[in-house]
Amino acid sequence: MDFTTRCIHGAVDKTHNTGAVSVPIYQSATFAHPGIGQSTGYDYSRLQNPTREHLEKVIANLEEGTDALAFSTGMAAITALMELFSIGDHIIASEDLYGGTVRLFDNINKKNGLDFDYLDTSDLAKLRSLIRKKTKAIYIETPTNPMMQVTDIQAVAAIAREYKLLVIVDNTFLTPYFQRPLTLGADIVVHSGTKYLSGHNDTLAGFLVTKETDLSEKLRFIYKTTGACLSPFDSWLLIRGIKTLAIRMKRQEENALKLAAFLSSQEKVKKVFFIGLPDHPGFEVSKKQASGFGSMISFEVDTEATAKQVLEKVSLILFAESLGGTETLITYPMVQTHADVPIADRLLRGINECLLRMSVGLEDADDLIEDLRQALS
Incomplete structure (x- = not known):
């Protein structure tokens, strides 16, 4: 079945x-x-x-x-x-x-x-x-x-x-x-x-x-x-x-692929962490053991000021903890999901003041891209 x-x-x-x-x-x-x-x-x-x-x-x-x-x-x-x-x-x-x-x-x-x-x-x-x-x-x-x-x-x-x-x-x-x-x-x-x-x-x-x-x-x-x-x-x-898991995961992955490509082209974005990008270190292993790449994207911007600007300027994308829902959410790991991890350990793992995490939802991809574009400008 x-x-x-x-x-x-x-x-x-x-x-x-x-x-x-x-x-x-x-x-x-x-x-x-x-x-x-x-x-x-x-x-x-x-x-x-x-x-x-x-x-x-x-x-x-x-x-x-x-x-x-x-x-x-x-x-x-x-x-x-x-x-x-x-x-x-x-x-x-x-x-x-x-x-x-x-x-x-x-x-x-x-x-x-x-x-x-x-x-x-x-x-x-x-x-x-x-x-x-x-x-x-x-x-x-x-x-x-x-x-x-x-x-x-x-x-x-x-x-x-x-x-x-x-x-x-x-x-x-x-x-x-x-x-x-x-x-x-x-x-x-x-x-x-x-x-x-x-x-x-x-x-x-x-x-x-x-x-x-x-x-x-x-x-x-x-x-x-x-x-x-x-x-x-x-x-x-x-x-x-x-009941809608399969169709949600498929659409969210399609959106994530488009958003990861967009973010990779932005001057203020220094690095994109998405396992669906061919240059990701785990790309080949992902293809071997999974049938898709999901819709979680982390990305590092150029400065702390840019990170805070994005969080404050997004309007369609919601600045909130959690992930995996129909709505696209953006999170600041250093003060939200990983706030209790000791600072030295957090920084050693790359979780710094410039890192943002995004759970891509079901909205139209072009609308999400436009929201990110204006937030980064």
């Missing part, structure tokens, strides 16, 4: 027989038992809810995994994921991660006894050199946020298999429409469902998708114990958003 069709019909809902085309919102905290020792399959919505279950089946289907768990936010998903590890465990992670993930790792997980090393995970020799006896997992974003570094998932997975390590991939930027890490050797996929999966900037959500049943069982136990499950109504919003 084609991916577009699976976005709409990716799971069969057998919980009702009304013929409703839209999955019902089961807005119930608890479920009655037919008798002692008997269950309808649902007991309490923290454990499972029919609306959330439908959504999870859709996500598992799209990522070609065995199970998906829907959380209240992307950070809630990563927080639960870290409960797989014990005091003293070591994790190797991409150095250019979303700032909230770095904040969690460095301020919560380290406090609780986990150890982290950060590097450009496209450097396979250096990655291998960091593996030690207590290493348990490799955590990567590809492409990364916001510098758009690309990691070869299959190559990392091959190294991980040698040392019996988990491979965890944050697939938020490309979604399963363009990239399916589990088919490339990853064990767990992470999503901020708030972004492209929802697609409308109207709800928060997160997902973990597993390749093997044993990981699913461990995470389900953590899930029901810690309790950061996605509500029935938010699950319904995600189900609705995913």
